[in-house]
Amino acid sequence: MKPPPDGDVDGTFGPNAQGAPEGFIMAMTLDLSRWQFGITTVFHFMFVPLTIGLALLLAIMQTAAHRTRKDAERHDKWDHMTRFWRRLFLINFAVGVVTGIVQEFQFGMNWSVYSRYVGSVFGAPLAVEALLAFFLESTFLGIWIFGKGRVSARVHLASIWLVSIGTMLSALFILAANAWMQHPVGYKVVGNRAVMTNFWAVMTNSTLIGSFLHVLFSALVTSTMLILGVSAWHLLKDRRAGHTPQQVFATSAKLALVVGAVAIVATMFFGDNQARIMERQQPMKMAAAEAIYNTQNGASFSLLTIGDLSGNPIFQIRLPHMLSVLADNNWDGPVQGINQIQAKEVAKYGPGNYKPILWVTYWTFRIMVGCGILMLLLLAAGLWLMRRRRLEQSAWFLRFSVFAIALPFVANTTGWIFTEMGRQPWVVYGLLKTSQAVSHIGTGYVVTSLVGFTAIYSLLAAIDFGLMARFARGEGETDDHDDEPEPEPGDNRVPALVY
Numbered sequence: 276m277k278p279p280p281d282g283d284v285d286g287t288f289g290p291n292a293q294g295a296p297e298g299f300i301m302a303m304t305l306d307l308s309r310w311q312f313g314i315t316t317v318f319h320f321m322f323v324p325l326t327i328g329l330a331l332l333l334a335i336m337q338t339a340a341h342r343t344r345k346d347a348e349r350h351d352k353w354d355h356m357t358r359f360w361r362r363l364f365l366i367n368f369a370v371g372v373v374t375g376i377v378q379e380f381q382f383g384m385n386w387s388v389y390s391r392y393v394g395s396v397f398g399a400p401l402a403v404e405a406l407l408a409f410f411l412e413s414t415f416l417g418i419w420i421f422g423k424g425r426v427s428a429r430v431h432l433a434s435i436w437l438v439s440i441g442t443m444l445s446a447l448f449i450l451a452a453n454a455w456m457q458h459p460v461g462y463k464v465v466g467n468r469a470v471m472t473n474f475w476a477v478m479t480n481s482t483l484i485g486s487f488l489h490v491l492f493s494a495l496v497t498s499t500m501l502i503l504g505v506s507a508w509h510l511l512k513d514r515r516a517g518h519t520p521q522q523v524f525a526t527s528a529k530l531a532l533v534v535g536a537v538a539i540v541a542t543m544f545f546g547d548n549q550a551r552i553m554e555r556q557q558p559m560k561m562a563a564a565e566a567i568y569n570t571q572n573g574a575s576f577s578l579l580t581i582g583d584l585s586g587n588p589i590f591q592i593r594l595p596h597m598l599s600v601l602a603d604n605n606w607d608g609p610v611q612g613i614n615q616i617q618a619k620e621v622a623k624y625g626p627g628n629y630k631p632i633l634w635v636t637y638w639t640f641r642i643m644v645g646c647g648i649l650m651l652l653l654l655a656a657g658l659w660l661m662r663r664r665r666l667e668q669s670a671w672f673l674r675f676s677v678f679a680i681a682l683p684f685v686a687n688t689t690g691w692i693f694t695e696m697g698r699q700p701w702v703v704y705g706l707l708k709t710s711q712a713v714s715h716i717g718t719g720y721v722v723t724s725l726v727g728f729t730a731i732y733s734l735l736a737a738i739d740f741g742l743m744a745r746f747a748r749g750e751g752e753t754d755d756h757d758d759e760p761e762p763e764p765g766d767n768r769v770p771a772l773v774y
C-alpha cells in the first residue's frame with residue numbers, strides 16, 4: 276500500500292503543507308514537535324530503566340534478608356542494604372512517573388493525526404498497561420512502603436516482587452506500541468486509520484520480543500552500574516575492613532558485579548539478535564548504522580567512517596567480512612546498501628528521501644555498543660578482582676566504577692535515538708510518515724510547550740539528581756520511614772497517607 280502524500284492523511288493539511296508560507300510553518304511545527312518529543316523521552320528514559328532494574332534487585336536483596344532471618348549478622352547486612360537502596364528507588368520512581376505523564380499529553384497536542392491513525396491499535400496495550408501493570412505496581416508499592424510490621428513478612432516480601440513484575444509488564448505493553456511502529460502487524464487500514472485485527476499478533480511481534488529482552492537486561496545493567504558505582508564511592512571513602520557499612524557496600528558491589536555481568540552479556544546477545552531482525556524488517560536502518568552505501572557480499576564492519584554533507588564516505592576504517600558474519604552468520608553473505616534500498620523504497624512507496632540522517636544513526640549505534648563493551652570489560656575486571664579477594668582494595672577499579680555510572684545512561688539514550696531516528700522518515704514503518712503525523716497547530720504553541728517542558732524537566736532532573744546524590748552519600752538516613760519503630764502487635768493505627 277502506498278501512503279498518502281505528505282500532510283494529507285486526514286485532509287486537514289491539504290496541499291498547503293507543501294507550499295510557503297504554510298508549508299514552512301508546518302515544517303517548523305514538525306521539527307520543533309520532534310525536538311520536544313525527543314527531549315521529553317530522553318528525560319523520561321533516564322528514570323525508567325533504573326526503576327525496572329532497582330525493583331528487581333531490591334526484591335533479590337529483601338529475599339536474601341528474609342532467608343537469613345535466623346542469622347542476625349547476615350540478616351542485618353541484607354536488611355541494611357535493602358533499606359539503603361530503597362531510598363534511591365523511591366526517589367527515582369516518583370520522578371519517573373511524573374515525567375511519563377507528560378508524554379501522553381503530547382500525543383494529543385503535537386501528534387493528533389498520528390494519534391487518530393494508531394489509536395485503535397495502541398488503545399488496547401496502553402489500557403492494559405495502565406489498568407493492570409501500573410495498578411499492580413502502585414498498589415503493591417504502597418503496601419511495601421507502609422506495610423512493614425503491619426502485614427506479615429511474607430506479604431511484605433511478595434509485595435516488592437509484585438512491584439518488580441508490574442514494572443516489567445509496564446515495559447512490555449509500552450514496548451508493544453513502539454514495536455508496532457517499527458514493524459506493524461495484526462491490523463488492517465480502514466479509511467485513514469489502522470485498526471487492530473489481532474491483539475495476539477501485536478503482543479507476539481518478533482520486534483517486541485527482541486526489544487523487550489534487550490531493554491529489560493539493559494535496565495538491569497543500568498541499576499547494577501549505579502549500585503556498583505555508589506558502593507565503590509563508599510568503599511573508597513571508608514576502608515575500615517569489618518566495619519558494618521564497609522561490609523554492606525562490599526556485598527552490594529559483589530551483587531552488582533554478578534548480576535551486572537550476566538545482564539551485560541544478555542544485553543549484547545539480544546542486541547545482536549535485534550540487529551538481525553532489523554536487517555530483515557528495516558534494512559535501511561541497518562545499512563545506515565553501518566554506513567554501507569552499496570550492496571556487498573562479504574561486507575566489512577565499519578570502525579570509523581567520515582562522510583561529506585550529502586552522506587558520501589570520505590575516510591573509512593573497516594574490518595573485512597565482519598558485517599556479513601554479524602548480520603547473516605555467513606563470511607560472504609549479502610548486506611544491502613543505502614543506495615539500493617533507497618531505489619527499492621521509491622519503487623514501493625513513491626518519490627521521496629527514505630534515508631535517515633546517516634551520521635546520527637552511525638554514531639549513536641557506535642556509542643551504544645562502545646559503552647556496552649566498556650561496561651563488559653569493567654565488570655569482567657571486577658569479577659576477576661572479586662575472585663582474588665582484592666575488590667575492596669583496588670582503588671583504580673573503584674574509581675573507574677564511580678565514573679562508569681554514566682555509561683548505561685549514555686547507552687540507553689543513544690540506543691533510543693538510534694531506534695527512533697533510524698526509522699525516519701517513517702513514524703509507523705511503511706504506513707505513516709512523520710511529516711504526515713503532526714498536528715495542524717501554530718509554531719508558537721510548540722515553542723511555548725517546548726521551552727516549558729524543557730525547563731520543568733531540567734528542574735525535575737536537577738532535583739532528582741540532587742536527592743539521589745544526597746541519599747547515595749548516606750545523608751538524610753534518619754528521615755526514612757523505616758527508621759520509625761515498628762508498630763506493636765495489636766497497634767491498628769492506619770498510616771496517615773490513607774486519609
Ligand code: HEM
Nearest residue numbers: 486489493543546547549550644647683686687690691694
Ligand atoms: C553489543 C552491544 C549492543 C548491540 C549489538 C545493541 C543493538 C541494538 C539494536 C540493533 C538496537 C535497535 C533496535 C531497533 O531499532 O529495532 C538497539 C536499541 C537499543 N539499545 Fe542496544 N545494543 C547493544 C548494547 C546496548 C547497551 C549496553 C544498552 C544499555 C545499557 C543498550 C540499550 C538500548 C536501548 C535502550 C535501545 C532502544 C530500545 C530498543 O529498540 O530496543 N544497548 N540496540
